[in-house]
Amino acid sequence: MPDYFVHPQALCESTAVGAGTRIWAFAHVLPGARIGADCNVCDHVFIENDVWLADRVTIKCGVQLWDGIRLESDVFVGPNATFSNDRFPRSRQRPEAFARTVVRQGASIGANATLLPGITVGAQAMVGAGAVVTRSVPPKAIVVGNPAKIVGYVQTPGAKTGTPGPRPTGVDGVTLHHLHQVQDMRGSLSVAEFGSDVPFAVRRYFLVFDVPSMQVRGEHAHHQCRQFLVAVKGSVHVLADDARHSEEFILDRPALGLLLPPMTWSVQYRYSPDAVLLVLASEHYDPEDYIRDYDRFVVLARALHRPPAAGIDSP
Template sequence: MKQPRIHPQALCETAHVGAGTRVWAFAHVLPGARIGADCNICDGVFVENDVVVGDRVTVKCGVQLWDGVTIEDDVFVGPNATFTNDPFPRSWVRPATFARTVVRAGASIGANSTILPGVEIGAGAMVGAGAVVTRPVPPNAIVVGNPARVSGYTAVARKPATPAESDGTPRPGRTELGVGGASLHELRLFRDPRGELSVGEFGRELPFTPRRFFLVSGVPGHEVRGEHAHRSCEQFLVCARGSCRVLLDDGHDRREVTLDRPSLGVHMPAMIWGTQYRYSPDAVLLVFASDHYDPDDYVGAYEEFRKLAAGRAARG
């Protein structure tokens, strides 16, 4: 088994350092810290006692990991990223407990970013350089700025090109998105001097007969909605006014579409993690649902969703 490599000029006081981990010069790791295997703890890093670092984590120079911080597997922490653990710090005043900050597996923290206490960075997320993270970051989200806001999502494919008529009007039809049975629908569109009319018939062009609908409007452009899946309920989304982006995730693949006209809709079957963001100021999102409201049908935690999705895939 590979042994950890501790630089002679590092001060590593913990016995809990995994195989193959390297701790470089001038790093200081306190006795209570736990560091996993194959990590790279670079020059000048400080790790306090109540800290857990998973496997294959890279912590670049100038980072301090304070009490209450947990870093899961395969995380990258960029140079001089700053973690905090006390929302109201005072000299010589120690809280009874420190806020818990968690960076989930596969996330990346950009150089010089600041992470406020008690925040969770979702699995696969990416925090841009210099961002100030004041609230939880959704899984796979890219956040930038001060305060950090969602600007996009990692590893998503964009919607396929839509066939058009000779006058440039999108041609009615259905396009499979390759994500858990989700599909993009160009509805029939009629134009005359009185205006435009778009239409779709449930049970014919559209995949189910709805039992419920709701409208989402007045969403600030920096806010994110959705961020859940349904165990059995299907949904059909149309942006009746303005535009918004829709991210669809089946636990393995992700695809993003932009709904920017009333004649374009997306069918989201059950067990698709759906996220809507980048609403235009005038956006009105119309959602048809196949079932009545049932709070038990919601899956609100991404890790739970991934486990459920993996179990369904294994059962075929």
């Protein structure tokens, strides 16, 4: 007897089903599908052949998973969410290969959301109910609307504007700096001293501006480069992540700076229409210094924080 449950009114033609999985009434699973352990496939779900579900995936009622869909462990798919796998569908015309859509570990897809083919929803991201997702979603991002855009990030203590003076944050090595500001009837001035307020030698700067509000910048970490961010005009939301903790900040005045050390994943989003972001960098531009894949960043960052083996002195 199989060690998974199939309701008498369901049709499960696949034998690649993990222990403890439950497939409920009127669901139909084709022979080539692969389903992990302890999954919950609710009523009226259709799963095609080239579909992989990892462990502990929940598929609510009325969902169809077509060839090319990959759902990693602990993914939640809400009722009537719609996946697609062909950008130019025609009756009785099949592409040589269907687009691959991947939902990474721990992500959630809200009810009635629609996902275009060939995108990736990052780990622990949240797609809001009814969202139309036309491009890949970064890890931990919350997206809503049509087309879907980022409105926040999960697992952050909440956006902060900071308090006077530098202060540590919940992210390793990241500090928020209140810079000196002078105001009088002639205008306002903010100033930072290199070596104290900005605690490194600056070798490069760049400005980011004219960013549409729905666009996302950053989405990378550095092996060696340190950065100091100041919104010299307007406001920008910044997410900092050390692979163990993440925190969100609002840079909304020229007297507020954010220090990002190496091996910090950073994302900038929700630029105001007039936003100008100044970034001071400790290194000259080097494409090899960038880490642009979040999964690779997590592996590298966690290796740095791994405790030394017993009997071996730490460096």
